[in-house]
Amino acid sequence: MIRTDKLSKYYGKGGKIKAVDELDLEVHEGETFGLLGPNGAGKTTTVRLLNCIIKPTSGTATLNGHDILKEEMEVKRVTGLLAESPGLYDKLSAYEFLELMGALYDVPGNILPERIDDLLKLFGLYNRRDYLLEGYSRGMKQKVLIAAALIHDPPILFFDEPTSMLDPRAALMVKDLIKRLADRAGKTIFICSHILPIVEELCGRIGIINQGKLIALGTVDEIIAQTETKTLEEAFIAITGGVEDKELLAWREQRGASA
Amino acid sequence: MPVPKWLVIARNEYRTITSSIRTIRPYFPFLVIGLLAVFVVFIAPAFVSPFIGDFLALILSQAAVPLVQVILFVFFFFLMLFPISLALREMRTGQLEILRAAPIKPSDVLLGKFLGATPFYAIFIAVIAGFFTAFLSPLGLGIVQIAIIIMTFIVTFLSALWIGTVIAAILRTKLGKTARGKDIGKALSLIIALPAIAVMYAIIGGGLLEALVDPRTGGIVKATLGLLPSSWGAEVFVGFASNPGNIAAVWFETLTRFGGLIIFFVAALWLGAKAADRAYSLDFTTFTASRAKPDGAFYQTVKYLGGGRLFGTLLVSIFKDYGRRFENLSKIAYVVGLLVLVGIFFGDYEGPIGAMIMGIFLFPILAAFVVGEVTVRGKENLFIYRKAPSGEGRLVKGRLLQGWLVVIPIVAVYATISLILVPQITFISLLTYTGLLVLIVAAYVAFALGLFLLMPVFSEKPAELMVNAMILTMVSAGLLMVSMIVFDLPLLYIPLIWLLGIVFLYLGKRNLGRIE
Numbered sequence: 001m002i003r004t005d006k007l008s009k010y011y012g013k014g015g016k017i018k019a020v021d022e023l024d025l026e027v028h029e030g031e032t033f034g035l036l037g038p039n040g041a042g043k044t045t046t047v048r049l050l051n052c053i054i055k056p057t058s059g060t061a062t063l064n065g066h067d068i069l070k071e072e073m074e075v076k077r078v079t080g081l082l083a084e085s086p087g088l089y090d091k092l093s094a095y096e097f098l099e100l101m102g103a104l105y106d107v108p109g110n111i112l113p114e115r116i117d118d119l120l121k122l123f124g125l126y127n128r129r130d131y132l133l134e135g136y137s138r139g140m141k142q143k144v145l146i147a148a149a150l151i152h153d154p155p156i157l158f159f160d161e162p163t164s165m166l167d168p169r170a171a172l173m174v175k176d177l178i179k180r181l182a183d184r185a186g187k188t189i190f191i192c193s194h195i196l197p198i199v200e201e202l203c204g205r206i207g208i209i210n211q212g213k214l215i216a217l218g219t220v221d222e223i224i225a226q227t228e229t230k231t232l233e234e235a236f237i238a239i240t241g242g243v244e245d246k247e248l249l250a251w252r253e254q255r256g257a258s259a
Numbered sequence: 260m261p262v263p264k265w266l267v268i269a270r271n272e273y274r275t276i277t278s279s280i281r282t283i284r285p286y287f288p289f290l291v292i293g294l295l296a297v298f299v300v301f302i303a304p305a306f307v308s309p310f311i312g313d314f315l316a317l318i319l320s321q322a323a324v325p326l327v328q329v330i331l332f333v334f335f336f337f338l339m340l341f342p343i344s345l346a347l348r349e350m351r352t353g354q355l356e357i358l359r360a361a362p363i364k365p366s367d368v369l370l371g372k373f374l375g376a377t378p379f380y381a382i383f384i385a386v387i388a389g390f391f392t393a394f395l396s397p398l399g400l401g402i403v404q405i406a407i408i409i410m411t412f413i414v415t416f417l418s419a420l421w422i423g424t425v426i427a428a429i430l431r432t433k434l435g436k437t438a439r440g441k442d443i444g445k446a447l448s449l450i451i452a453l454p455a456i457a458v459m460y461a462i463i464g465g466g467l468l469e470a471l472v473d474p475r476t477g478g479i480v481k482a483t484l485g486l487l488p489s490s491w492g493a494e495v496f497v498g499f500a501s502n503p504g505n506i507a508a509v510w511f512e513t514l515t516r517f518g519g520l521i522i523f524f525v526a527a528l529w530l531g532a533k534a535a536d537r538a539y540s541l542d543f544t545t546f547t548a549s550r551a552k553p554d555g556a557f558y559q560t561v562k563y564l565g566g567g568r569l570f571g572t573l574l575v576s577i578f579k580d581y582g583r584r585f586e587n588l589s590k591i592a593y594v595v596g597l598l599v600l601v602g603i604f605f606g607d608y609e610g611p612i613g614a615m616i617m618g619i620f621l622f623p624i625l626a627a628f629v630v631g632e633v634t635v636r637g638k639e640n641l642f643i644y645r646k647a648p649s650g651e652g653r654l655v656k657g658r659l660l661q662g663w664l665v666v667i668p669i670v671a672v673y674a675t676i677s678l679i680l681v682p683q684i685t686f687i688s689l690l691t692y693t694g695l696l697v698l699i700v701a702a703y704v705a706f707a708l709g710l711f712l713l714m715p716v717f718s719e720k721p722a723e724l725m726v727n728a729m730i731l732t733m734v735s736a737g738l739l740m741v742s743m744i745v746f747d748l749p750l751l752y753i754p755l756i757w758l759l760g761i762v763f764l765y766l767g768k769r770n771l772g773r774i775e
Contacts (some may be wrong), residue, residue, distance in 0.1 A: 011542075053359040054542050076362035087354035089271070091278035096271075103267040104361040132278060148357070 001188060002027040002050065002156065004198050006059035009212075017056060019045040021212035022059065027205075029155075032182045032189040034203030036196065038240050042212040043192040044084055047160050050190070051081050063156055075249065077105065080149035082142075082190075084160040090134035094125055094144050097133060098151055105152035119147040123173075139170035151182075157181065158189045165196055171198075178202055200232050210240045264367040265374065268358075272375020295385045303386075303393040313392045318500045325471035326491035328484050328538035329462065331415060334387065335489035336455050338419035339426075342376075346427035347434075347448035348721070355432070355539055373424045380420050388412040391496070398503040407506075407517060408499065411492040414517075418488060418524045428538035436541075439585075446589035447717070453596045464604035488523045491516040551579070564662060570653065577657045578664070581632060586719075590628035591669065597621060598673055606677075609710065611684060611692045615678035618696050622670060623735045626703040627728035630662040633708060634715035635724070641774060655708065655768045662704035671701045684693040698753055702760040707731055709763025713770050734759070 005254050007023040010016070020042045027033040048054045050061055060067055062089045066074040089097055095116055102112040120126040123143040133141060142165055148159060159178065163171040179202065181187045193199050199206055200220055208223070210214040215240050216223050220232050227235040277284050307314070317323060358368050388409050393407070430447075434440030461467040471481055484490050495516050498509035506513065554562075558575050565574030581587050598621055605614030633654075634641065645648035674693040678684055710731060716723045735756065742752040 024693040031598065048356075048541065051360045053356060054540070076360060079360070081356075081360045083356045083360070086356050089275055089354060091272070091275045096274055100267065100271045101357070101361070103262055104358070104363055106261045106362070109262075 001029045001031075002033075002061065002190065004061040007046070007049060007056055007061050009049055009054065010056045010057040011205065018212040020049060020056075023209075023212075023214055025207060025214060025217070027188060027190060029188055030182065031094050031205065032178070032185045032191065032203050034191045034193065034199035034206040035209055036199055036206055036236060037192065037209040038194060041209045041240075043194075043209060046209070047081070047083075047158050047190070047192055050075075051158060052076055052080055055065065058113055076104070077152070079156045079158060080152065080154040080160055081158045082145050082160060083151045086145060088133050088141055088145065090213075091132060092134070093130045093132055094147075095118060095129040096221050097144060098147055101151045107152050110249075114116040115151065119150060123147055134173065138165045139167055142166055142170065142174070146177070154187075156190070158190045158192075160192045161195075162193070164193070175202060192210075196232050196236060207241050208236065215239055264363045265371040268363075268368055268371020269374035272372050273378065276376065276379065287747055289387070291378070291382060295382065295389070296384065299389040299392070303389040304396070307390060307393045311346070311394060311397060315397065316397070318497065323497045323500065324486070324493055324501060326468060326480065326488075327496050328490040329458075329471065331488060331489040331493055331747055333455070333458055333462075335415060335419040336458070338383075338416055339423040340451055342420060342423040342427040342453060343430065344448045345452060346431045347444040347451075347471060355541060359539060359541055365534040365539040367413070368539055369425065369428055369531060369535040373421055374429070376424075377417070377420075380416070384416045386414055388418070390549060394430060395496070395500060397455050398500055400499055401504045401506060403506055404499045404503070405511065408496060411495055411517060411520060414520045414524050415489055415492050418520070418527050421524075421527055421531055425534055425538060429534065432538055432540055435593050442585045448583035449586075449589045449593045449721070450596075453593065453600075456597070460600050460604040488520060491520050513749040520587075561664065564664065565657075570657070573653055574660055577661050581629075581661060581665075587629075587632060591625065591665070594625040594628060595669065595673075602677065606680075609681070609683050611688065612677055614674065614681070615696060616691060617677075618670065618673060619699065619739060620732065620736060622666070622696075622700045623703050623731040624728045625666055625669065626662065626700065627711070627724065627731050629665050630658055630704055630708040631711050631716060631724050631727060633658050633711050634717055635719050637717055638774060642769065645772070651768060651771050654734075655712070655764065655771070659705060659708055659764070662708060663701055666700055667703055695753065702753070702756040703731065703735065705760030705764045706735075706756065709760065709765070709767035712767030713763060715774060
């Protein structure tokens with residue numbers, strides 16, 4: 001499970017910019033949790049903090065009982081991360097890339113080749129295993145990255161915008177995979193996204209973060225009820241703010257604006 | 260037992276570098292070792308044999324120590340810059356997130372990346388060490404002496420490469436997170452070459468070696484050079500050359516200098532490993548986004564020069580997009596720096612022609628750097644103009660004017676300063692020669708713009724830009740030769756280069772409409 005305790009990350013002079021501000025959160029074992037928020041809300045910073053990629057300014061968190069401040073290596077071993085915009089090694093083949101990731105996460109050499117082949121077959125990439133990643137489509141690259149996050153079979157998985165770059169078919173496949181990982185493999189899954197239907201469909205509970213603060217937490221129904229709206233989209237706008245209908249065409253009313 | 264993480268990273272780095280030769284990867288090390296053996300045993304001795312007499316006389320003279328010191332310093336400096344320059348050009352930090360999320364120490368990443376590239380560095384080290392040992396072997400050096408010389412090369416050059424790798428990692432992490440940082444990185448990648456070029460020019464045309472050898476001059480430079488780790492090996496080499504086969508005669512110098520080098524390398528490794536955590540930090544370094552200021556007098560003038568109104572606005576926009584990139588400004592600074600260095604070390608100020616010729620050879624590169632930007636931002640950037648009514652014509656006109664507005668003031672200042680140094684030059688001559696050079700360079704800009712539209716460079720890689728720059732330089736120089744030698748009419752060069760510029764501009768504009 002994941003538990004954060006006033007987890008904070010501040011930047012700038014005197015900590016003026018609060019990327020994540022005193023986040024208190026609990027994600028239960030086997031749960032699929034969604035962190036929603038507009039761009040720049042602090043979702044990726046939260047994921048990076050929980051994966052020990054960056055260090056918090058204050059507060060801490062534990063993942064499966066391992067403290068992110070004191071047990072960095074153990075935390076990294078129990079988590080898998082699909083980052084929002086990771087850099088792939090374009091000059092490696094899919095097989096070579098997964099081999100690298102397996103070695104980095106200490107997957108024993110006697111089971112690594114078989115696991116790589118299994119994952120490549122699962123994602124329909126087995127026939128292209130020896131092609132360099134530079135020739136892969138975005139969707140195929142995303143599949144390789146998901147396979148890399150799974151290579152050491154971690155109990156906790158972080159997916160930062162897992163379907164944002166995928167075509168509908170690949171997005172459906174990823175969604176199905178996440179569902180199975182949660183339902184059949186009992187993984188704890190933490191999804192960050194601003195695509196509301198994905199989170200709505202996959203997550204048992206969601207949190208909404210804005211300007212570093214967790215401002216709503218609960219099931220989709222609970223959040224809709226709290227905001228007295230009809231859909232998650234309306235609830236999200238109500239909580240985080242948006243442009244009102246009457247403002248949308250205001251720009252046309254300026255004199256001389258039409259060409 | 261799990262494989263050490265630095266070895267995993269090193270293997271991966273090696274795979275990445277050799278990805279283009281994957282089919283021969285298993286045999287590649289043997290192939291390289293075999294070729295290097297042939298080089299060291301046969302090629303290097305054969306290559307150096309015609310110069311061996313002169314070299315031995317030099318290595319046994321007073322000039323030996325400063326000579327070898329300068330050679331090693333230049334190599335040290337270039338090798339240190341090599342990984343930095345590579346990193347600054349490719350400011351990608353995405354892969355770092357994958358590595359930082361894994362249970363691996365930053366020092367393992369740093370060491371692995373260094374070791375993965377080391378086999379390729381070793382090729383360079385073997386070539387240089389091969390040359391030196393070939394030069395020194397006729398002296399009858401003992402096997403231990405040769406081994407120490409080779410070790411000295413290895414330790415000196417690996418120290419430089421390690422320091423460069425650490426600095427590169429820090430710079431990439433600091434600069435690679437923001438668009439502005441990446442821009443600064445690309446700008447630095449070009450500018451950092453200038454000090455090394457200055458040292459080379461000083462050796463070739465500035466009499467640096469002679470000054471160092473002369474006991475009356477260069478005291479501070481000599482003392483500073485002697486303190487640098489790159490210089491310590493020089494004293495070992497020269498000591499061995501003076502006492503071939505007799506290591507005992509120079510045991511103290513060998514122990515202190517070679518021992519010092521080893522300590523320096525170990526200390527550099529330790530400090531680099533300590534710095535690794537900072538070098539691979541993914542924390543944001545800045546949250547300050549660059550903001551555009553309201554147009555000042557400069558942009559108002561540019562708009563006025565563009566005829567005001569909509570085209571003036573377009574010209575100002577082109578100017579802003581160009582001028583706000585440090586990379587573009589660094590290219591101008593680089594060519595200006597080269598002009599200054601060439602002027603200092605190779606300048607001929609006895610008549611106006613020397614300055615003119617120098618400009619004629621260097622300004623095509625400046626023109627290419629300035630207007631070559633037209634395609635490097637990619638096709639999508641060009642399609643913005645293609646989509647707009649008469650957009651292609653306006654783009655060509657705007658870029659041409661922008662090129663002239665950037666290049667002509669530089670040329671005018673260069674010509675004025677160079678010509679003022681010519682004794683007894685009259686004001687009229689000064690104006691005439693400056694005007695002629697401006698006229699020539701204005702044609703270069705048109706020629707360069709046409710060429711880049713005809714042969715677009717859709718990448719920011721300097722090598723591809725340089726191909727077009729070289730074509731410009733060659734063709735311009737060829738045309739000058741034709742005017743001077745075939746027709747014996749130097750002034751014919753001006754209408755010829757203008758004709759070429761107009762033709763290329765026409766062809767380039769036509770091609771712009773066909774790019775898909």
